[in-house]
Amino acid sequence: MRERTIREVAALAGAAPIDSDRPAGPDVVIDSRLATPGAVFVALPGEHVDGHDYLAAAAERGAVAAVCTRATDAPLAHLLVDDAERGLSDLARGVVAQAAASGLVCLAITGSSGKTSTKDLLGQVLAAAGPTVSPEGSFNNEIGVPLTALRIGEDTRYLVSEMGARGDGHIAWLCGIVPPRIGVVLNVGHAHLGEFGSVAGIARAKGELVEALPADGWAVLNADDPLVLGMASRTVARLATFSLAGEPATGELRVWAADSAPDDLQRYAFTLRAAGAVEASVPVRLQGSGRHQVANALAAATAGLAAGLPAALIAEALSGATARSRWRMQLSPRQDGVLIVNDSYNANPDSMRAALTTVAAMRRPGGRLIAVLGDMLELGPDAADEHRRLGELAAGLGFEVVALGEFADDIAAGARAASGTVQVVADRAAAVAVAGADLQPSDVVVVKASRGLALDVVADALASGAQHEAGRTA
Template identity: 50%
Template sequence: MRARRLSELVELMQPAAVEVVGDDTVVGPDVVLDNRAATPGSLFVAIPGARVDGHAFAPQAVAAGAAAVLGSSVTEAEVPHILVEDTVQGLSWLARGLVREERARGMASIGVTGSSGKTSTKDLLAQVLEAKGATVAPVGNRNNEIGVPLTACRIDGTTQFLVSEMGSRGIGHIEWLTSLVGLDVGVVLNVGRAHVGEFGGVERTARAKSEIIAGLGSGGWAVLNADDPACRAMRDTTAARVAWFGEGEPPAGDLLVSARDVASDDSARATFTLAVTRDGETASAPVSLRVIGRHQVSNALAAAAAGLAVGMTVPEVAGALSAAEPRSDWRMELVRCDQDRIILNDAYNANPDSMAAALRTAARLIAGQRGRHPGARAVAVLGDMLELGPESGRLHAEAGALAADLGIDEVVSVGEYAGIVAEAARERGIEARVATREEASQLELAPGDLLLVKGSRSVGLELVADAVTKRIGGVPK
């Protein structure tokens, strides 16, 4: 945010109940939650947590340079305080005021949601928009009631585009997030089976995701996946113009964005022709992605549609997509090791759809490896996919079976559902076993072999990828 006095921040936060204790000092530009991230002049937001209370760390934040504290009570830090009843809500009110101010100036606000691919698409979209103007986007997957407003607090008078990634675990979550950042463009990537146990079914998942476009005005843009039936059904839930993206035949819309002549190289990086139809005219440009996986084509089309919706040209979008690099750790992170061995670290999170995408990417990579190493093997370390409810057993069996069907040579499964995954893989005729995370970390790879590591975040399989990488030597590519 732009540096300003506490009284100005209080004005932005209205009509929240706010009290200032201390001098009307100048704070900014940074707003931080972690005392270790405090910078000179920053505003430290003290958020109570399950294990620690941020209020206790206010003195350390001030020692690192923080000029004021946003809290629910006065701390031991000897600086001015903005007091609110709830600091998460206080942060939200601050973000809402800042975004309202900058949107009035002309900043465009874009939100991205979906059952899978949110962070990858957000990273692509940020790099597309950066080719046009100053862009603020989340670091990693800051997509909840804390991450969205914290990201929004980074905007200032130079920001042309704000990108918000929006996660949801139930009805009303995305509606709240959109109320903070007042979207001009809402993107729905897909409606899949992630968190289906929490949502209570795919229909409720679709309803929750559609909240990102429900509040858009007639001048806004709803960017929807034409290849996903649940997304197609959202057309009537918004008054906004519609930009369809996909590889199939799209319905009628104001903007149609598609990929033609899709191909992949031996590193599973896709190339395609970006085709854009608007007002009956079609323009096209070539795209060569640097991110890994055939599924990234859909993510790239979504990013392209959002970029076009805010005024970018087809050549600008295509060039930016071709230059975009991976930005977030443990998401399709390709590690090249000695003796042409490969580790595909996709361990940040997992759901049935992203699991399938990772396995297909591994199958494409090992096919390329076997051109140089005929005996190369593909080994998949697969962890639990969480929050799937009553469908957990069946969906984990589906993952094991798919690994075998795609030609993975060995499955090493970790977690509560490891036995189900391994049994399903063995039934399809491949080698499979249950292991602890420590045992999986001892895997050996022969020249040309591929190791895929994939599981939900809490399983911690990034430790497996890290351990194997350090042992055999490799760097991300």
């Protein structure tokens, strides 16, 4: 945020009035180790630690104020609120409202998969047109969204918010903090199915984004997903649609990919086409692997067009865009020729299918395909069946499977049903040992599971060729 007086910060955060003209900002942090001179520290309660215990440490690093629920002896201004998390949200809401009144354009993205990759692409597209703030990593919850919003400065032109949901009302709450003018819905899949109970419940929650849009805003919807396209009736905003299958049938702005074709690493080139509110036909060549990245690029392009950016500028930015978040289809070619694909950040049935299909198409003459697969979390009562289907899919695509985690036996059962080769291992160190044994220069290994399994350790060890590296942290 731009620098303000402590008095102004207290008012925005809903804190008890405090009479101080001392400057505060620009940084707002929840980790005392990240405090900088002038910073505002928010003392959040935690499961194992209490932020109030770190007010003195934040002050030592230069913080001048803290949003907190009780007074301490720390030498900084105490901005007292009833709830520190709500104080963080209120501060962000106030800062965004002031910036929006001066021309800030807020864009938000949601979906069951692809949110982070799409916001990375969109952030780079918008940055080509003006100063842009977008989330670092997957800052998509009630803490990450306001923290991202509080990074905007005096000259910020665009703010991108990634919005996740674990229940009804979550996205509506986030939109109350950062009211979007352009909202992008990517897809409705099976991520967090255990929490929502049904795909229809997921669609209901994701659609809260388009319900929050103003009449002069834009709802950017994936025309290839019927549940997403069905959200058009839930918004008063203008409708923009995108599709991998050709020109969408509906939408004031319609965007699609023509003549798409991959290289040997499944990096796609295509012609970005637009019709309706904008007419365009420009070439794009993506740096990321997988046909699903074309869909992500179309979503980012449609949002960019809705924001008024020229198609040529969007195409150039997409063609130069690189991965900004780790462990998402991260390609690591080894010196011996083996290719390791680290897609270990997270997993659900839809993203597993996309990753395995993409990597299967990278198969090289004479080489093997090896998949190190772990649990997909939060799938609810369908979890065992989904993992069996995963094993069957992997084997059917020609992968030798190394399975670990609570559902490893289910993955293995599916792979064996498809006449595949599979080994169940006890931990990450064993996964490295098995997957890394006798690798040949033409082999391709993909590593994927939900974040809770921390299989980035496995991917890093395989990429370095150190088969026993994971043993120290498994």
